[in-house]
Amino acid sequence: MPQVTLTVNGKTHTVEVEARTLLVELLREKLRLTGTHVGCDTSQCGACVVQMNGDSVKSCTTLALQAEGATVTTIEGLAKADGTLHPMQEAFREYHALQCGFCTPGMVMSAIDLVEKHPQGLNEAEIREGLEGNLCRCTGYHNIVKAIGAAQEVMHGRSATLAPAHAAE
C-alpha cells in the first residue's frame, strides 16, 4: 500500500493509504482530527477546507498522496497549547458567527487564508466574495463577515485586542 509523509499541525506523520484515499479521510479517519468536516463532498460547501503549504484547499477534493511532503494546518492546529484561541476563532466566538457550527472549521480556515493574503485589509464586499467557496445554512453570513472584519485588525497588528461585538452595532 502507498505511504504518504506529511506534517499536520506541526507533527510529522507517515501513514499507509490507498491511492484513492482523500486528504480529508486521512485527517479524520487515520489521524482522528475530526474537526475538519465533510459536507457536500463535491468541493462546493467548504466545510473541509484546510491549509496546505499556506493555501486554503478543499481536503475532500485532494488525494492524500497529493499531500506528500506538505505542511497541513487544520482547525485543531490554530489555538495555542494553553488554549488561547487564534484571533479568527476568538472573533467567531465574540461575534456569534456560528449557529450549528458544522461549517465553522472550514469558514475559519478559509477566513485566515483570505486575511493573510490581503495585508492591505478587506472591505465587507471583499470578505463576502472571499467566502464564495464556503456555505453556511444557519447564520446568513452576516456575523461571519463582521467577525472576519474584526479579526483582520488583530491579525495585521492594527489593533492589539479584538473590537467587542456590541461596539460594532
Next chain:
Amino acid sequence: MYDFAYHKPTTVADAVKILAADSDARPISGGQTLLPALKHRLNKPTSVVDLSGIAELRGIKRDGNKIVIGAMTRHADVANSAEVKAAIPMLAMLASGIGDPAVRNRGTIGGSVSNNDPAADYPSAVVALNATVVTSSRRIAADDFFQGMFTTAMEPGELLVAVEFPIPEKAGYAKMRNPASRYVMAGAFVAKTGGQVRVAINGAAACVFRQKDMEAALSANWSPAAVAGVKQAADDMNSDIHGSAEYRAHLVTVMAKRAVAAAG
C-alpha cells in the same frame, strides 16, 4: 471512488510513457474536476498520473509578445501574476473568477483547457486571444483545439504542456455565473490582437465558439453599441434547469456588450 495505481513522474517524457502504455491511465493536475468525476464513478482509471512533480510544467513567463503559461500553473498563480496583470490584465481577472479561492489554489490552466468543460472560463480566452496550445508532441492553434463537449484535438497519451497567449491591444471578459455552482451560464471574451478582432463565447453552447457576426461588428466599430444589436441564434444554445436556450442566447449579447465595455 474505485481504487487505482498512482504514479508521480518528474518529467513530461516519463508521464507520456505511462499514459501511452495504458489507455485507461488518467493524468491529474489539480484534481478539481477529475476527483469529483471519480467520486461519481463516471470513469474508472487503472492508474492516475500525478503531474505535480514535473517542474517544467509550472510557471509563467513573457516571451517577446507572448505570455507562456505552464500547464500546471494554478488559477491563483495566474490571477496574482505581475507578468499576466501587466500584459493581459483580463486574463488575470478571468483566472481570479474561476470557482472559489480554495478551488483556485488547486485547479490549473492545463486541466481546465484539456478538459474543455463547456462551462469553463479558460477556453474562451484561448480562442479569443488566438492562443497556441503546446502539447508533448506538437503545437495546436486555438481554432483547431476545442472540438466539442469535453473533446479536444489531443490524442490519448498526449499531454498539454503550456498555453501561449499573444498579447492583445484590447481584451475584455464578462460572464453570467450560475449562483450555486459558479459555472458559467454564458460568457464572452472579446479581443483585438494585431488589429484582428475575435469574440469567443463560452458556457452557452456545448463547446466554446467564435461569434463571427460580433467580430464583424466590432471590426467596423469597437464599442459596446456595436454588439448590442447582434443577436445570437438560440438553435445551438444549451437548455437546462438553469436557463433556456433563448435565455442563454440573450445572455450572449449582454455578456459581449459588457466584455467590450470592460476592454475599454
